[in-house]
Amino acid sequence: MNSTTTGQRAEGSVAERLTLFGYEIVAQNWKTKVCEVDIIAKKDGIIYFTEVKYRRGTAQGSGFEYITPKKLNQIKFAARIWCKENGWDGDYRILGVEVSGDDYEQMELLEID
Secondary structure, eight states: OOHHHHHHHHHHHHHHHHHHTTOEEEEEEEEOSSOEEEEEEEETTEEEEEEEEEESSSTTOOGGGGSOHHHHHHHHHHHHHHHHHTTOOSOEEEEEEEEESTTSOEEEEEEEO
16 A cells, blocks of 8 residues: 555544544645645634644654654644635644554544644
């Protein structure tokens, strides 16, 4: 399985789990020419810009380690663009989700920043 397919499966699993936790999925793989967000979700009047990182195991480190300061700045930039394009002036947050294992069911969510 290639990395694109693996990433899509991980993002799909996260979207399903977020839905089970009461989030409304607003968009998946939202992109512009200059930025992207894996999942945009809404819960309790807050928009969550979600970065999904999949790791089969821990040999290469945790998924959260790959949400570097540079990546976090890119997500924040994308969030500002999405808010402007969609007229959102409410609260928003950045959410990181680490997915692991062959079944894509092991997840840890972390609100970032």
